[in-house]
């Protein structure tokens with residue numbers, strides 16, 4: 001799943017726990033992806049390009065079921081006992097696990113149960129069908145917006161970022177050559193997407209809340 005729709009998951013969590021700050025929730029749903037970017041930079045994980053397509057190949061440390069759950073438990077412990085905020089600890093842990101669960105639906109078969117065993121690998125492979133992928137992700141993003149009862153700016157953020165993802169979803173063959181020649185490029189593009197979607201979702205989801213707050217204060 002692409003960055004904007006992972007970020008949209010934070011809206012579902014926020015709606016169920018309105019008192020929690022949004023930014024840590026946005027971090028939680030992308031924590032696993034931030035690890036992936038870092039592990040690709042340092043060479044612990046890697047992707048490949050073959051048959052005109054990107055394959056994520058090796059991502060057992062950031063994206064296995066075990067590491068997703070481990071990261072969630074660890075986050076829970078740090079926030080619950082370190083920051084004494086049980087509600088945020090639970091919400092953050094749900095956000096972390098949501099990432100791997102959603103990726104299992106979209107990825108090719110590349111998500112291991114744990115970093116220790118190469119098989120079995122999970123993934124329904126929706127990414128292999130770009131148009132279907134686009135429709136499902138877009139519908140999910142819109143659903144999150146609707147569930148959250150977001151404002152128009154947030155809706156446009158979700159629409160625009162989904163549409164911008166379409167050329168990336170459809171890219172194949174020669175269009176992928178730069179990623180072959182410069183392996184740091186793909187993690188950098190993903191990191192940029194994570195950061196920019198954090199910014200816009202945070203900005204427009206929060207502005208709605210401020211408005212609501214000021215109305216309720218009156």
Ligand SMILES: [Zn+2]
Nearest residue numbers: 032033063103
């Ligand atoms: Zn991911």
